Amino acid sequence: MCPHRVVLEHVTSRWGVLVLLELLERPYRFSELRRAIGRVSEKMLTQTLQTLERDGLVHRDAKPVIPPRVDYSLTDLGREAAAQVKALAGWTAQRMPDVEAARRAYDEARAEKARAE
Secondary structure: OOHHHHHHHHHHOHHHHHHHHHHHHOOEEHHHHHHHHOOOOHHHHHHHHHHHHHOOOEEEEEEOOOOOEEEEEEOHHHHHHHHHHHHHHHHHHHHHHHHHHHHHHHHHHHHHHHHHO
8 A cells, every 4th residue: 555545544534533633722631632532442542643643743742750641742744734634624514515415315316216126
C-alpha cells in the first residue's frame, strides 16, 4: 500500500478524526480526551494516539510526577491535518440535507425497481 494512503487512513479513521478535532481545540490528558470523544475504548484511543504520534501529528508529553501525567497535543503537522479534517466535517454538516435527499431518492428508486421485478 502507498505510504500516503496509510497516513490518509490514520487521519480519516473513525477515532483519528475525533482525536484530531478535539486536540485542535486544546491539549488534553488521556482521560479527558477519552471523555470528550466518548464511546472509545482505552485500547482504541491508545492505539490511535500512538499511530498519530508515530506519523508526527500528535505530541505526547509525559511528565515525571506521581501520579503520572501525560498530555497530548497537536504538532504543527497535526494542526495542519486537523484543519483539513475540520473543513471536511464542516462541509459534511452543511451538505447533510443534500446527502439525505440523495439517499431517499436512491432508496425510492431501488424500491420501485424491486416492485417492478
